[in-house]
Amino acid sequence: MKIKIVWNAMAVIAGVFTMLVRLPAAGSRVDFKKDIQPIFESNCIGCHAVQMPEGGLVMESLDSLLKGGKKQGPAIVPGSGQKSPLVRSLTGEIQPRMPLGSQPLPKKEIALIAKWIDELSQPESGTSAKETARQSGPVHRFDTEIKPILEQNCLSCHNAEKGKGGLVVQDIDSLLRGGAHDGPSVVAGQSEKSPLVQRLRGVKEPRMPMNGKPLSEEQIERIAKWINEMEPPAGVGAVASAKKPAWPWAPVTEVAIPQVKRQDWVRNPIDAFVLAQQEHKQLQPAPSASKRSLLRRLYFDLVGLPPTPEDMERFLRDDSPDAYGREVEKLLADPRYGERWGRHWLDLVRYSDTRGGAIDYPRPHMWRYRDYVIRAFNQDRPYDRFVKEQIAGDAFRAYGDEGKIGLGFLGQWVAVEAEGEQVRRDYVVDVVNTTGSVFLGLTLGCAGCHNHKYDPIPTKDYYRIEAFFSPMTVDLQDVAFHQYEMPRLQPEQWKKAAKDWEQVLAERKKLAAEFEEKIKKQKTEHYMLWAPQDLKDWSDSGQRKLPFPADTLLTQQDKDRRKLINRQTARFANPNSPDYYLPKAYVVSDSELQNTVATYVLTGGNYKLRSEEVKPGFLSAISSDPEGPSLDGLVGSRRQLLANWIASRDNPLTARVMVNRIWQYHLGEGLVATPSDFGKNGAGTVHQELIDWMAWRFMESGWSLKEIHRLILNSNVYQQSMKHPKAKEQELVDSDNRYLWVRDPVRLEVESIRDSVLAVSGQLNPLMGGPPFFPEADDEQMERGSTWWEPSSRTQQNRRTVYMLQIRSFQLPMVKVFDGANMDESCVVRGVTSVTPQVFALFNSKFSHDQSREMANRLIAEVGHSPERQIERAFQLAFQRPPTAVEKEKSLAYLSRNPSRPPVELSLKETPYAQASDAQAAHGQASGSVGALADFCLILLNMNEFIFLE
Amino acid sequence: MRKNEFEFCSNVERPDPRLGELGRRDFLFRFGKGLGSMALTSLLHTDGWLQANGIQGDPLAPKVPHFPAKAKSCIFLFMSGAPGQMDTFDPKPKLAELHGKPIVRKYGSLEKRIYVASPFKFARHGKCGMEISEIFPHLATCADDIAVVRAMHTSSEAHTTATFFMNTGAAIPGSPSMGAWAAYGLGTENGNLPAFVVLPDIRGGVFGGAINWASGYLPAYYQGTLFNSVGDPIVDLQPPAGVTPERQQKNISLLNELNEPYLDAQPRNPHLLARMKNYELAFRMQTAVPDSLDMSKEPESIRELYGLNNKMTEPMGKRCLMARRLVERGVRFVQIYCQGWDSHENIAGEHKKRGLETDKPIAGLLKDLKQRGLLDETLVAWGGEFGRTADNTMDFFRTGPGRDHNKDAMVVWLAGAGIKGGTVVGETDELGIKCVENVYHTHDLHATMLHLMGLDHLRLTYYHSGRFKRLTNIAGGLIKEVLV
Incomplete structure (x- = not known):
């Protein structure tokens, strides 16, 4: 784990008094909780946490500090700060100086720690009751009375080395933490509920000590008495600790904007937050990228397409100071923004047009949810409302049909064949886990089987959340098309398409029937002995005659024909099938019996092992309402309560998680690099304040995504170059660029790559919305994926990739190899890989060759036959810049060695469904037509500059 | 590092505070982090893969296993549909007595079912005297090379989920397959070929x-x-027809020339060079892949050994021979699928036919690997997604009885590197319905197979969705009896 934030240390240096560092007034006593623990949490806990502490030293509590580490023994010597190894490590007296690999702590903080240790021997007046109790009461008695018993009987297995069952019994902390089976071993104040006592008494099997003599009743009684006298911790839930909630569990509050030395670099507060950290680390931000790079960045980032050469020229000529800002506004208002940013959301919700699993049935109406997402982004729909619609759109009447379509979120689960109740179980688990990860950034799923190992989420909480979903079912309902859904595509057109398709289908079916009749006739005429001779039939009397296997009777031609007929008459395999055009949507509603539906905690997540019943309730670590909301007299849905809670300003996670996602999609990596795991085991962040500040602004702006876009895009952090003059030195300090002193490389996502190829070739069809288009795919590959479809017409196929049919069991090779979203679970980060099959997809595929040819035709149409002008225009189209002298020279040499021939008009027949054979014929014919120029275009489309942003 | 068998969600080794040695590299790849960064460059240098093929950032370069590997490669023969254990490697004479008699049951459906004896004879083979069904006469001659695990069971009884389970260790989609884990843990010996190849049944x-x-x-x-x-x-x-290798090469060289100046624009981007190398590698693959599959140069004796001269055995024979050619060239994991074992009826005919199709090719593969000295470094595994029942419904009168799905008992065998040939492990009950002795789960099979490839299933982890995940989920142990 990285060294966590060094923010407070830096603030001291800067001489700023912030809310995080509270130096006690002179003369007052130092308080561990208030004064010391925050310092440790910021600087030390990253390595010295309970999980895998470095050097065995845990710095989470006074007890653990007194216990100390392997090397130096106890970290503090009560009464003497100067003698304590802790202080000596911080000053550098003991090497290595702590914190390792980070700036030393400010002297003031070290002095404060020393003072605290100096005061330790005297009773603390300012500490909490619990702290006192732990030091004078049970701790003392534990050491003198209890520990010897445990050491003698339990420690041989439950020591720090072996830790059987994850349980260590060395100190109170470890008992409170407990093991993997029972959770905490000791429930303070309640010996009868403490697994330690239960196991010792044999109430819980297996009795402890395992394979040993039971403890005497007197010994057990002594342990029980000690537990009973322990003060129960404040708060609810078995795991919730008495500590104040740590980030990100604490409420979002407004954070002060830090002061920095280089004020001139600060364009908006984002820069201040980032620069303050860099200054503390003695890092310098990179210079701004070139104007050309910036516009390209903006276009790909906001609309997922390159600017046109004319866009670029206009922008480069515009010298006004707000030229960049105006481009930001223009692109935020561009409807293509929704197509680009909606796709990010579709990644998260594992959007697919099919159900998944073996048979992978279509969900032919799912595209309405896809369009809903695109629409919501374009309208900058307040995020709280967006959340509510997707969890309980049916219950919020005011949202109308739009809310119902939003429920497609709950209909995205992956349907795997399973038996009986397991089917329902799989569904609910999928919904709960995805809700947890998408909206709350939590690995909630872990708590389905056991208390969360790292975050304060007991199993009970998981089922309390599940209880909100318990009465829910998804079904296909009639939801009329609205004008706002279809700004460009009229349902009337679909009606015609559907009607055309019915006609084609009828014709095909007729042919199919004739064909089958022929086969049937042949079949009845042929018989043979089926089983091999040496196998005597033992189950029947006499020999059997079986039909001659049809496949040996048919010619290859017949077989192909039959296959095609079967496919062409299949119900969903055609983009023109009326099923895709019906006014229906996947809507969730609650069972009428919703008040009687019970939810149980399931042991190990197994539906056969029901444990206690639970009522709907929120996460105990966040909610102040341990009982959960009352369902008495509830009108509407339980989900409405959950939606309100998630979309509330009081929920500490919702806004933080979302601003981090926005950041991630802009800069390539989230401030928390594990965007759906804000928990302790996630990647963590050094930018907590920045996240908090943006989260606050996000909510203050009425949950406006575009507001956050504006802030990020207009910041200097965003506009930094990918080159840094001092890169070598700064990498020594921060090789992973956690402090954002340079922009990380950006590889276009597969949607942008494919869309850009189409845009540059001039073939992009900008039609928005409506049923998905079916791409051309390799026949055999489709069959292996147990699926098949007929490709859409060429103009349909030239639409943006977000409208491509999304099939769980079969991803188009190009999408797959360029790290397309995995649709089986929430895809939180797209991979960035460079693998050889990408060459096949972008350099060898029919798609690329087709588009290069189209681009060559476009060049000839636009600038004629002069190679020089063709090269210049090609570079402008692809990269919005003229070729360099060297590039031009090389390109000219290439084209002159391989002269181009006059173009041949591509005479592709435009039908509602593309005929693969037509396309292939045209392809073969045209491959030599524009010859070298097409190849040259193909080369440009494969250049690094085409898929990596500068 | 502390390890304990019960603490299931943190049972991993973490050399780096957050990521496994492999995980760390992939983490950086995944998040597009600069491989040019100092720390990573040195990490890669110590792996020796920069030198190995000069490709910066190649995650498939050979990696050092956790401990010396017995097997360099693995060939997994997947008998899709699930063969019946009592018809192949686990004879149940008791069933012959009960054949045709209705089954007695205390509860459950009222559907009438009868016991079904195996239609096949068993005989003892090899020095070890292993009992093998008559449907595998050729394989029987390899009895001393294979180790049969009879008491194997799995977690699902539906084809799809059980197939997922056998391949990925989980019944729901989303987990990596065993071959992917092997490629992740070990990379590949031949950069011109994929690390993990699947040869489907036509x-x-x-x-x-x-x-x-x-x-x-x-x-x-x-x-x-x-x-x-x-x-x-x-x-x-291959590029579309009409694009000659010369033309392709010319295009690639112009592409790389035009790409070169851009390297300077993003000094911290390792992908730029990797992509340039990829075009050359792809060009080499255009020849290497067809070459690895070209069987025309195999001598007649080999063609005969694999059954390429017989229409029945040819398809499987081809896949087996391809598999040998691939592992010979350094491919890490080859999986061959053989369809058609799902004999709910007419097991006598169908299983016999599967035997005729696969027996000679599989035996040929084992013998060929052996004569080339490859069997010592190749692990061969055979099995389906689950086992079959001892009983059947009555509605088979048309074609003869078969067997239904059974997850509580199944049979697999292993051969080759690190395997103690001639071993039979475990026992099922007298009807072959349930495992009773030395019982192993498919998780254990996975652990054992990884072990033979030099990978510790507890240490081969990947950080995902909040925890370090592995092929064996939270279970798995070695099938010690089959190991040398």
Whole structure:
């Protein structure tokens, strides 16, 4: 784990008094909780946490500090700060100086720690009751009375080395933490509920000590008495600790904007937050990228397409100071923004047009949810409302049909064949886990089987959340098309398409029937002995005659024909099938019996092992309402309560998680690099304040995504170059660029790559919305994926990739190899890989060759036959810049060695469904037509500059 | 590092505070972090793969296993549909007595079912005297090379989920397949070929399709590559007709020339150079892949050994021979699918036919590997997704009885590197319905197979969705009896 934030240390240096560092007034006593623990949490806990502490030293509590580490023994010597190894490590007296690999702590903080240790021997007046109790009461008695018993009987297995069952019994902390089976071993104040006592008494099997003599009743009684006298911790839930909630569990509050030395670099507060950290680390931000790079960045980032050469020229000529800002506004208002940013959301919700699993049935109406997402982004729909619609759109009447379509979120689960109740179980688990990860950034799923190992989420909480979903079912309902859904595509057109398709289908079916009749006739005429001779039939009397296997009777031609007929008459395999055009949507509603539906905690997540019943309730670590909301007299849905809670300003996670996602999609990596795991085991962040500040602004702006876009895009952090003059030195300090002193490389996502190829070739069809288009795919590959479809017409196929049919069991090779979203679970980060099959997809595929040819035709149409002008225009189209002298020279040499021939008009027949054979014929014919120029275009489309942003 | 068998969600080794040694590199790849950064460059240098093929950032370069590996490669013969254990390697004479008698049951459905004896004779083979069904006469001559695990069971009884389970260790999609794990842990010995190749049965799809060789949450480059049986073995391996190798090469050289100046624009981007290398590598693959599958130069004796001269055995024989040629060339994991074992009826005919189709090719593969000295470094595994029942419904009168699905008992065998040949492990009850002695789960099979490839299933982890995940989930142990 990285060294966590060094923010407070830096603030001291800067001489700023912030809310995080509270130096006690002179003369007052130092308080561990208030004064010391925050310092440790910021600087030390990253390595010295309970999980895998470095050097065995845990710095989470006074007890653990007194216990100390392997090397130096106890970290503090009560009464003497100067003698304590802790202080000596911080000053550098003991090497290595702590914190390792980070700036030393400010002297003031070290002095404060020393003072605290100096005061330790005297009773603390300012500490909490619990702290006192732990030091004078049970701790003392534990050491003198209890520990010897445990050491003698339990420690041989439950020591720090072996830790059987994850349980260590060395100190109170470890008992409170407990093991993997029972959770905490000791429930303070309640010996009868403490697994330690239960196991010792044999109430819980297996009795402890395992394979040993039971403890005497007197010994057990002594342990029980000690537990009973322990003060129960404040708060609810078995795991919730008495500590104040740590980030990100604490409420979002407004954070002060830090002061920095280089004020001139600060364009908006984002820069201040980032620069303050860099200054503390003695890092310098990179210079701004070139104007050309910036516009390209903006276009790909906001609309997922390159600017046109004319866009670029206009922008480069515009010298006004707000030229960049105006481009930001223009692109935020561009409807293509929704197509680009909606796709990010579709990644998260594992959007697919099919159900998944073996048979992978279509969900032919799912595209309405896809369009809903695109629409919501374009309208900058307040995020709280967006959340509510997707969890309980049916219950919020005011949202109308739009809310119902939003429920497609709950209909995205992956349907795997399973038996009986397991089917329902799989569904609910999928919904709960995805809700947890998408909206709350939590690995909630872990708590389905056991208390969360790292975050304060007991199993009970998981089922309390599940209880909100318990009465829910998804079904296909009639939801009329609205004008706002279809700004460009009229349902009337679909009606015609559907009607055309019915006609084609009828014709095909007729042919199919004739064909089958022929086969049937042949079949009845042929018989043979089926089983091999040496196998005597033992189950029947006499020999059997079986039909001659049809496949040996048919010619290859017949077989192909039959296959095609079967496919062409299949119900969903055609983009023109009326099923895709019906006014229906996947809507969730609650069972009428919703008040009687019970939810149980399931042991190990197994539906056969029901444990206690639970009522709907929120996460105990966040909610102040341990009982959960009352369902008495509830009108509407339980989900409405959950939606309100998630979309509330009081929920500490919702806004933080979302601003981090926005950041991630802009800069390539989230401030928390594990965007759906804000928990302790996630990647963590050094930018907590920045996240908090943006989260606050996000909510203050009425949950406006575009507001956050504006802030990020207009910041200097965003506009930094990918080159840094001092890169070598700064990498020594921060090789992973956690402090954002340079922009990380950006590889276009597969949607942008494919869309850009189409845009540059001039073939992009900008039609928005409506049923998905079916791409051309390799026949055999489709069959292996147990699926098949007929490709859409060429103009349909030239639409943006977000409208491509999304099939769980079969991803188009190009999408797959360029790290397309995995649709089986929430895809939180797209991979960035460079693998050889990408060459096949972008350099060898029919798609690329087709588009290069189209681009060559476009060049000839636009600038004629002069190679020089063709090269210049090609570079402008692809990269919005003229070729360099060297590039031009090389390109000219290439084209002159391989002269181009006059173009041949591509005479592709435009039908509602593309005929693969037509396309292939045209392809073969045209491959030599524009010859070298097409190849040259193909080369440009494969250049690094085409898929990596500068 | 503390390890304990019960603490299931943190049972991993973490050399780096957050990521496994492999995980760390992939983490950086995944998040597009600069490989040019100091720390990583040195990490890669110590792996020796920069030198190995000069490709910066190649995650498939050979990696050092956790401990010396017995097997360099693995060939997994997947008998899709699930063969019946009592018809192949686990004879149950008691069933012959009960044949045709109705089964007695205390509860459950009222559907009438009868016991079904195996229609096949068993005989003892090899020095070890292993009992093998008559449907495998050729394999029987290899009895001393194979180790049969009789008391194996699994977690699902439906084809698709059980097939997922056998391949990925989980019944729901989303987890990496065993081949992907092997590629992740070990890389590949031959950069011109994929690390993990799948050879499908030409007769049809595998239950659940590509999920069975998917990379799941591992990065995409670890996924299995399916070699098509017709056309290009890999989609778009070859450019469209009319693009000659000369033209392709000319295009690649102009591309790389134009790409070169851009390297300076992003000094911290390792992908730029990797992509340039990829075009050359792809060009080499255009020849290497077809070459690895070209069987025309194999001598007649080999063709005969694999059964290429017989129409019945030819398809499987071809796949087996391809597999040998691939592991010979350094491919890490080859999976061969053989469809058609799902004999709910007419097991006598259907299983016999599967035997006729696969017996000679599989035995040929074992013998060929052995004569080339490859069997010592290749692990061969055979098995289906689950086992079959001892009883059947009554509605088979048309074709003869068969068997239904059974997850509580199944049979697999292993051969080759590190395997103690001639071993029979475990026992099922007298009807072959349930495992009773030395019982192993498919998780244990996975652990054992990884072990033989030099990988500790507890240490081969990947950080995903909040925890370090592995092929064996939270279970798995070695099948010690089969190990040398």
